[in-house]
Amino acid sequence: MKLKQKDLLGLEYLSKEEIELIIQTAKPFKNLFTRTVKKVPTLRGKTVVLLFYEPSTRTRTSFELAAKRLSADTIGISVSASSVVKGESLIDTVKTIEAMKADFVVLRHGMSGAAHIVSKTISASVINAGDGMHEHPTQGLLDIFTILEKKEKIKGLNVAIIGDILHSRVARSNIWGLNKLGANVFVVGPATLIPAEIEKLNVEVHHNIEKIMHKLDVINILRIQRERQEQNLFPTFEEYSEIFGINSYKLRNAKNDIVIMHPGPMNRGAEISSEVAESKNSVITEQVTNGIAIRMSVLYLLAGGDGGESETFNS
Amino acid sequence: MKSIPKKVIMTDKEMSITLKRLAHEIIERLHGVNNLVFIGIQTRGVFIAKRVVSIIENITNKTIPCGTLDITLYRDDVNHISKQPVVQETEIPFDITGKDIVLVDDVLYTGRTIRAALDELIDFGRPRTIKLAVFIDRGGRELPIQPDFVGLNYPISKKERISVDLKEFDEKDKVIVYNKE
Amino acid sequence: MKLLILNGIVCDPANKFEKKANILIENGKIVNISLKPESKKRKSNIKVIDANGKFVVPGLIDMHTHLREPGREDEETIKTGTRAAAVGGFTTICSMPNTQPVIDSVSGVKFILSTASNEGIVNVFPIGAITKGSNGLELAEIGKMKGAGIIAISDDGKSVMNSIIMRRALEYSKMFGLPVISHCEDMNLSANGEINEGYISTVLGLKGIPRQAEEIMVERDIALAELTGGRIHIAHMSTERSVEIVRNSKKRGIKVTAETAPHYFSLTDEEIKNTDYNTNTKMNPPLRTKADINAICKGLADGTIDCIASDHAPHLAEEKEQEFRVAPFGIIGLETMVPLIITKLVNEKVISFREAISKITCGPAKVLGLNKGTLSVGSDADITIIDLKQTKTIEKFESKCKNSPFIGQKLTGFATTTIVSGIVVMNGGQIVSD
Numbered sequence: 052m053k054l055k056q057k058d059l060l061g062l063e064y065l066s067k068e069e070i071e072l073i074i075q076t077a078k079p080f081k082n083l084f085t086r087t088v089k090k091v092p093t094l095r096g097k098t099v100v101l102l103f104y105e106p107s108t109r110t111r112t113s114f115e116l117a118a119k120r121l122s123a124d125t126i127g128i129s130v131s132a133s134s135v136v137k138g139e140s141l142i143d144t145v146k147t148i149e150a151m152k153a154d155f156v157v158l159r160h161g162m163s164g165a166a167h168i169v170s171k172t173i174s175a176s177v178i179n180a181g182d183g184m185h186e187h188p189t190q191g192l193l194d195i196f197t198i199l200e201k202k203e204k205i206k207g208l209n210v211a212i213i214g215d216i217l218h219s220r221v222a223r224s225n226i227w228g229l230n231k232l233g234a235n236v237f238v239v240g241p242a243t244l245i246p247a248e249i250e251k252l253n254v255e256v257h258h259n260i261e262k263i264m265h266k267l268d269v270i271n272i273l274r275i276q277r278e279r280q281e282q283n284l285f286p287t288f289e290e291y292s293e294i295f296g297i298n299s300y301k302l303r304n305a306k307n308d309i310v311i312m313h314p315g316p317m318n319r320g321a322e323i324s325s326e327v328a329e330s331k332n333s334v335i336t337e338q339v340t341n342g343i344a345i346r347m348s349v350l351y352l353l354a355g356g357d358g359g360e361s362e363t364f365n366s
Numbered sequence: 367m368k369s370i371p372k373k374v375i376m377t378d379k380e381m382s383i384t385l386k387r388l389a390h391e392i393i394e395r396l397h398g399v400n401n402l403v404f405i406g407i408q409t410r411g412v413f414i415a416k417r418v419v420s421i422i423e424n425i426t427n428k429t430i431p432c433g434t435l436d437i438t439l440y441r442d443d444v445n446h447i448s449k450q451p452v453v454q455e456t457e458i459p460f461d462i463t464g465k466d467i468v469l470v471d472d473v474l475y476t477g478r479t480i481r482a483a484l485d486e487l488i489d490f491g492r493p494r495t496i497k498l499a500v501f502i503d504r505g506g507r508e509l510p511i512q513p514d515f516v517g518l519n520y521p522i523s524k525k526e527r528i529s530v531d532l533k534e535f536d537e538k539d540k541v542i543v544y545n546k547e
Numbered sequence: 548m549k550l551l552i553l554n555g556i557v558c559d560p561a562n563k564f565e566k567k568a569n570i571l572i573e574n575g576k577i578v579n580i581s582l583k584p585e586s587k588k589r590k591s592n593i594k595v596i597d598a599n600g601k602f603v604v605p606g607l608i609d610m611h612t613h614l615r616e617p618g619r620e621d622e623e624t625i626k627t628g629t630r631a632a633a634v635g636g637f638t639t640i641c642s643m644p645n646t647q648p649v650i651d652s653v654s655g656v657k658f659i660l661s662t663a664s665n666e667g668i669v670n671v672f673p674i675g676a677i678t679k680g681s682n683g684l685e686l687a688e689i690g691k692m693k694g695a696g697i698i699a700i701s702d703d704g705k706s707v708m709n710s711i712i713m714r715r716a717l718e719y720s721k722m723f724g725l726p727v728i729s730h731c732e733d734m735n736l737s738a739n740g741e742i743n744e745g746y747i748s749t750v751l752g753l754k755g756i757p758r759q760a761e762e763i764m765v766e767r768d769i770a771l772a773e774l775t776g777g778r779i780h781i782a783h784m785s786t787e788r789s790v791e792i793v794r795n796s797k798k799r800g801i802k803v804t805a806e807t808a809p810h811y812f813s814l815t816d817e818e819i820k821n822t823d824y825n826t827n828t829k830m831n832p833p834l835r836t837k838a839d840i841n842a843i844c845k846g847l848a849d850g851t852i853d854c855i856a857s858d859h860a861p862h863l864a865e866e867k868e869q870e871f872r873v874a875p876f877g878i879i880g881l882e883t884m885v886p887l888i889i890t891k892l893v894n895e896k897v898i899s900f901r902e903a904i905s906k907i908t909c910g911p912a913k914v915l916g917l918n919k920g921t922l923s924v925g926s927d928a929d930i931t932i933i934d935l936k937q938t939k940t941i942e943k944f945e946s947k948c949k950n951s952p953f954i955g956q957k958l959t960g961f962a963t964t965t966i967v968s969g970i971v972v973m974n975g976g977q978i979v980s981d
Contacts, residue, residue, distance in 0.1 A: 063750070083439075086490065087489075140868070140869060163752035168870065247744045354450065
């Protein structure tokens with residue numbers, strides 16, 4: 052099996068079968084984590100460049116661990132956001148990386164479409180680790196993987212994504228992936244943070260989480276940023292928390308086995324209460340573990356040369 | 367690549383006899399089963415291992431641990447082939463350190479699978495010994511690897527392919543030689 | 548020196564004339580149009596152009612061109628911009644004042660005119676700024692600039708956000724008979740926007756510019772034109788509702804005219820997605836939707852939209868080859884305008900060839916009060932010859948920049964000869980140097 056593209060730019064571009072393959076392959080990788088030696092020699096000699104234009108300890112660490120557990124060499128390049136305008140252009144940076152013969156470029160960038168630019172410029176496999184407000188495909192995949200561990204299938208599940216949908220690449224990747232696997236997706240947030248015509252992505256828009264709480268199987272809580280208040284997207288951070296923050300009171304009518312997710316990092320007490328984050332329904336730490344397995348799976352499936360099928364392993 | 371069936375070289379009855387012989391041979395040559403564990407290589411080696419283990423368990427009245435090993439992540443050609451092989455489960459729910467392992471596969475050909483399996487096993491622990499049991503040895507080794515127990519020696523050319531059909535996957539047990547085209 | 552254009556189909560929308568005819572040019576003026584067939588035989592001291600099978604039309608006028616000089620000569624100069632114009636079939640272009648510095652004074656206007664007369668190969672008419680530095684705060688010296696030769700005022704690139712300033716501009720410019728060309732964009736509403744707000748902006752995660760940002764200003768500026776009796780011209784109209792507002796206002800007798808650009812009837816915001824964030828699809832106003840294209844076409848057909856203008860906006864490859872958000876707005880357009888009009892409007896039967904030509908000849912001439920855009924005997928011999936059958940793939944440009952979303956497209960209908968004041972400046976797609 053192989054992914055059709057050389058890159059992973061977004062879940063929009065993957066078929067249902069490809070998403071299922073990535074998740075299926077993540078399972079044996081996750082099992083590796085229980086071994087004493089958590090490392091396999093699969094990608095020995097491959098180089099993974101982690102090109103990060105936004106600080107992100109979690110995603111970067113997760114990709115780095117994933118690559119290292121596959122025995123690939125990793126190199127991190129951090130570029131500050133200010134130098135996007137002043138410094139070397141993205142294309143020139145990427146051409147330099149190409150000249151260094153990297154096999155993978157993992158890109159995190161604050162602007163939508165940046166991963167496409169890199170993909171068009173370089174022959175290495177590009178993995179989008181989040182571009183602006185566009186997509187964060189490995190987060191979407193790890194969220195689906197985590198849901199699948201708790202629920203048997205995605206089809207028919209009621210999944211709500213709550214928070215700043217407008218600016219969220221996590222929301223977009225989740226919406227594409229979940230819809231392809233047949234979930235019913237709800238987006239919940241202040242009207243100012245719901246992007247235009249999002250219902251065309253086959254989601255139901257709500258502004259009151261309590262009205263739909265009883266039917267939800269999964270709730271994915273997005274991080275809310277303080278700067279949105281300065282942009283007048285809501286009056287105060289406190290008002291946002293009161294209306295959209297998830298606490299045990301808001302969950303009082305929820306199903307017993309509702310799965311509670313958060314891509315992290317959390318603003319405890321803002322979009323999620325500590326009690327909810329620590330509850331038995333929370334899979335937030337599981338998401339972190341699964342993130343590594345998903346990223347290993349993606350690296351593995353995007354690797355491979357062009358030498359045709361194996362001859363010598365046919366027994 | 368199409369394969370054209372050439373001939374059946376073993377029937378289900380013959381296979382059953384061979385499996386029994388392999389079981390006896392292993393008990394005999396390893397002087398008992400007290401320190402013995404089996405590891406079958408995905409996919410068909412797992413089922414050959416299970417069958418041999420169940421025969422030995424019947425003979426000795428002892429329970430013998432049997433694990434499965436998927437060597438995909440230890441292959442030496444992952445960076446070259448165009449299609450990534452499906453990664454299957456590796457499940458070794460026991461400590462292999464100090465054990466006598468019998469590694470089982472259906473067909474031994476180049477030896478590359480066994481090389482990968484040995485590397486992977488070492489990452490799990492430090493067994494006392496590892497012996498190799500294969501159902502068919504078709505020759506054509508590319509690495510210095512030899513089996514300790516062989517069901518059938520059946521040297522064929524590179525243009526031929528051998529398949530051990532098992533009733534767990536296929537309609538019935540048999541061993542067939544194919545011509546590649 | 549005489550020039551005779553033989554056997555072409557002469558199409559002069561201003562005079563509702565469309566017949567096979569010959570045009571005789573002498574001393575830079577059209578001296579005779581005859582319907583008699585003439586032989587191709589060479590006459591001494593008459594240069595003959597055979598236009599058999601082609602259309603001979605008044606020299607084309609682009610009323611919305613960014614020439615970048617002064618200030619950004621790396622992107623375009625008056626010389627290269629006029630060469631691109633000539634290749635595109637234009638004999639007259641109107642330069643927008645948002646250069647560095649902004650053309651907001653007599654010296655700026657004089658600079659454009661003198662550079663154009665020294666280095667340009669087509670006519671250049673400067674447009675002056677409405678406000679000093681186009682800052683939207685203080686009126687520029689509109690009267691003095693009129694004296695120096697401007698033909699309109701505009702703060703194009705931005706809106707005059709302050710309504711009282713816009714009111715004063717309309718009132719004041721009325722004295723000089725100058726139209727006010729308005730870039731309609733409520734910049735508070737469009738703030739940081741990148742593309743049309745809608746499904747595509749949501750899916751691509753790009754900041755949306757709602758259509759209302761344009762429409763609010765179209766409505767406001769027309770209201771101010773009504774208040775003041777001034778002449779408002781709406782630049783690069785892109786939405787369905789803008790067309791509707793202009794149509795209704797015209798019906799009510801308000802002095803409003805409007806233009807659109809070829810990309811607003813050729814492309815939708817889908818193009819941004821289909822090209823995976825190609826920044827040559829980034830312009831302001833942004834590409835809209837199919838419904839808007841239909842409305843623009845209807846507006847062109849019923850006369851609501853008077854002109855088609857290129858909004859030629861050169862940007863260097865290194866400026867465009869950046870992240871979508873930081874890439875500048877705008878595309879070049881002089882060399883693709885005629886084939887886009889022919890391919891997307893004439894061949895698709897949206898408007899007739901004659902109507903199409905009126906939008907780039909007598910249409911803009913009337914808005915700007917130019918004594919151009921017609922083939923009447925006695926007028927300047929600015930003439931363009933168009934081959935409706937020529938089909939080419941867009942790839943090369945005379946402009947310094949290549950920021951076009953139409954690269955690689957196969958289009959039909961190209962200007963083959965451009966004549967300015969009786970002198971052939973372009974023939975067969977090549978600049979004629981003398």
